[in-house]
Amino acid sequence: MKNISFKLKSLLTAIAMTSAFPNVAEIIPAEQVIKDITYLAADDLEGRASFSPEIDRAANYIAKRFTDIGLQPLSSAKADNQSSSFLQKFTVSQIQPQVLSVTINNANISQGNLAIASTMESVNWQQAGAEVHVINKNDDMRDTLSALNQKGGQHLVIINNAHAKSFHAYQNYFNRGITKLSLEHRGAIVMVLSDVGEINTYNVKASATITEQALTNVVGILPAANTEHGKEIILYSAHYDHLGVTEDGKQIYNGADDDASGTTAIINLAQYYAKQGNNKRSLMFSAFTAEEIGGFGSKYFSQQLNPDNVVAMINIEMIGKPSKFGAGTVWMTGMERSNLGALLNEKLSAQNTEIYQDPYPEQGLFYRSDNATLARLGVPAHSFSSTQLDKDQHYHQTSDDINSLDLSSMHKVIESLAVATQSLVDSTVTPTRIDKAKVRAQGKIY
Known part of the structure; x- marks a missing residue:
C-alpha cells in the first residue's frame, strides 16, 4: 500500500x-x-x-x-x-454477436441498419419464429424495446428512420455484446432501421459466441x-x-x-x-x-x-x-x-x-x-x-x-x-x- x-x-x-x-x-x-x-x-x-x-x-x-x-x-x-x-x-455468460443478415421483402438490409440482442447462439427465422413489430415515427422506441425485453421471446422490430439516432445508440451498445447471469431464457430482439411499409416476407440469420x-x-x-x-x-x-x-x-x-x-x-x-x-x-x-x-x-x-x-x-x-x-x-x-x-x-x-x-x-x-x-x-x-x-x-x-x-x-x-x-x-x-x-x-x- x-x-x-x-x-x-x-x-x-x-x-x-x-x-x-x-x-x-x-x-x-x-x-x-x-x-x-x-x-x-x-x-x-x-x-x-x-x-x-x-x-x-x-x-x-x-x-x-x-x-x-x-x-x-x-x-x-x-x-x-x-x-x-x-x-x-x-x-456469467458473455454473448458476442458474430453474424447477422436480414432480408425484408426479398431485399437485403445493410449491416449499418441492423442490430441484435440475443441470448441464443443462433437465430434462423424464415417467415416464422418471430413476432414482428413496427415502431413508427411518432412511437416511443425506448418504451417499446423495454416492454419487449421484459416480455422476452423472439422479436423482429422494424424501426422508422426518424429514430436513427436512438437506433445507432442501441446498435453500438449491442455490438459490444451482452452479459447474462443465466441463459435460462432463450430470446432475441433483431432491430432493423427501415421505412419499409408492408412486410410480406422476412428472413433472419444470426450467430453469436458465448463464453463464461x-x-x-x-x-x-x-x-x-x-x-x-x-x-x-x-x-x-x-x-x-x-x-x-x-x-x-x-x-x-x-x-x-x-x-x-x-x-x-x-x-x-x-x-x-x-x-x-x-x-x-x-x-x-x-x-x-x-x-x-x-x-x-x-x-x-x-x-x-x-x-x-x-x-x-x-x-x-x-x-x-x-x-x-x-x-x-x-x-x-x-x-x-x-x-x-x-x-x-x-x-x-x-x-x-x-x-x-x-x-x-x-x-x-x-x-x-x-x-x-x-x-x-x-x-x-x-x-x-x-x-x-x-x-x-x-x-x-x-x-x-x-x-x-x-x-x-x-x-x-x-x-x-x-x-x-x-x-x-x-x-x-x-x-x-x-x-x-x-x-x-x-x-x-x-
Missing part, C-alpha cells in the same frame, strides 16, 4: 475536530477510512475492471479486512484459507449477539468494481467516489459494529462485483439467501463529495417506497441532521444501483449517496481519483449511517417492505 500523503494526513486532525458524532468517531477511526480508500482507489488497481487481475486484488484486500475485523464467511464452503472463504465466486467468465463478490457476516432475531439480516452493501483503464491503456478510471467510497464505508461500518459486539440482528456486509456492467454481483447474491430474512438493505453509492444539502449529508433513493428513511431520521433527529430524499428523481437512480435487485424481491432496499450527479464532472471520468474527494465529508456520512441504522441493528424497528408489484422488472434478453 502506498504511504498516505501529507495532504491526507492533515485531514485526520480536521476530521477529528469536525466529527458530528464523537462517540462513533472513536470507533470509526479516520486514519483507517483513509487507508482503505487510498488502497482501493490507487493506480496500482488500474480501475478495478470486472474480469481483471486487479479487481481480484481488491477482493483479496476486502476479504483480508473482513478477516481482521472478525467477520464470518457467508458459507462454510472449503477454501484455502479463511480470507478466501469470504469470496463468493460465480460465472468468473466474477467474485466479497461477503462477510457479523452474527447476532442472541438468537431471538438471529435470522433477521441487515445488509450493508457497495460495489467495488469500476471501469478499468482507457482504450489506449494510458489513463485509469480510479473510481474513488464510484464506488471505492461506498466500499470503504461498509468495511468500516463492519469494524464499528464488530467492536460494539452487541448487534441483536445479524449484519451482512457485501462488496458486490460487476455493478458497472449490469449488477451481476447483486443478482447472484440475491439467489444465495432468503430475501424474506433481509430486514433492510443499506446500499452505499458514491459518498465521497458533499451533497447539495451540505458537507456530511446524505440522501436516499426511493424514499417513498418504504418507511426506512423515516425510521433512520428518527435516530438522526437528536443530532440535528437527516437523510434527505433523492433530489434527482429524473435520473432514475433507484434502478441504477444494486439495491434494485433486492427491491424486486420486496426488501426495503435503498441506495444512500451524496453525489451531485447533475454537476459532478468526475462521474465515470479518469478524474474520479482520491484528489477529487472531500474525505472529511465522507467520514461524516459514514458516521451518520452508523448512527442512523443503530435501531435496525438493535432490532427495535422494522421497516415496511417494498411492494414488488411496483418495482420495474428486469429485462430477460439484455
Whole structure:
C-alpha cells in the first residue's frame, strides 16, 4: 500500500475536530477510512475492471479486512484459507454477436441498419419464429424495446428512420455484446432501421459466441449477539468494481467516489459494529462485483439467501463529495417506497441532521444501483449517496481519483449511517417492505 500523503494526513486532525458524532468517531477511526480508500482507489488497481487481475486484488484486500475485523464467511464452503472463504465466486455468460443478415421483402438490409440482442447462439427465422413489430415515427422506441425485453421471446422490430439516432445508440451498445447471469431464457430482439411499409416476407440469420467468465463478490457476516432475531439480516452493501483503464491503456478510471467510497464505508461500518459486539440482528456486509456492467454481483447474491430474512438493505453509492444539502449529508433513493428513511431520521433527529430524499428523481437512480435487485424481491432496499450527479464532472471520468474527494465529508456520512441504522441493528424497528408489484422488472434478453 502506498504511504498516505501529507495532504491526507492533515485531514485526520480536521476530521477529528469536525466529527458530528464523537462517540462513533472513536470507533470509526479516520486514519483507517483513509487507508482503505487510498488502497482501493490507487493506480496500482488500474480501475478495478470486472474480469481483471486487479479487481481480484481488491477482493483479496476486502476479504483480508473482513478477516481482521472478525467477520464470518457467508458459507462454510472449503477454501484455502479463511480470507478466501469470504469470496463468493460465480460465472456469467458473455454473448458476442458474430453474424447477422436480414432480408425484408426479398431485399437485403445493410449491416449499418441492423442490430441484435440475443441470448441464443443462433437465430434462423424464415417467415416464422418471430413476432414482428413496427415502431413508427411518432412511437416511443425506448418504451417499446423495454416492454419487449421484459416480455422476452423472439422479436423482429422494424424501426422508422426518424429514430436513427436512438437506433445507432442501441446498435453500438449491442455490438459490444451482452452479459447474462443465466441463459435460462432463450430470446432475441433483431432491430432493423427501415421505412419499409408492408412486410410480406422476412428472413433472419444470426450467430453469436458465448463464453463464461468468473466474477467474485466479497461477503462477510457479523452474527447476532442472541438468537431471538438471529435470522433477521441487515445488509450493508457497495460495489467495488469500476471501469478499468482507457482504450489506449494510458489513463485509469480510479473510481474513488464510484464506488471505492461506498466500499470503504461498509468495511468500516463492519469494524464499528464488530467492536460494539452487541448487534441483536445479524449484519451482512457485501462488496458486490460487476455493478458497472449490469449488477451481476447483486443478482447472484440475491439467489444465495432468503430475501424474506433481509430486514433492510443499506446500499452505499458514491459518498465521497458533499451533497447539495451540505458537507456530511446524505440522501436516499426511493424514499417513498418504504418507511426506512423515516425510521433512520428518527435516530438522526437528536443530532440535528437527516437523510434527505433523492433530489434527482429524473435520473432514475433507484434502478441504477444494486439495491434494485433486492427491491424486486420486496426488501426495503435503498441506495444512500451524496453525489451531485447533475454537476459532478468526475462521474465515470479518469478524474474520479482520491484528489477529487472531500474525505472529511465522507467520514461524516459514514458516521451518520452508523448512527442512523443503530435501531435496525438493535432490532427495535422494522421497516415496511417494498411492494414488488411496483418495482420495474428486469429485462430477460439484455
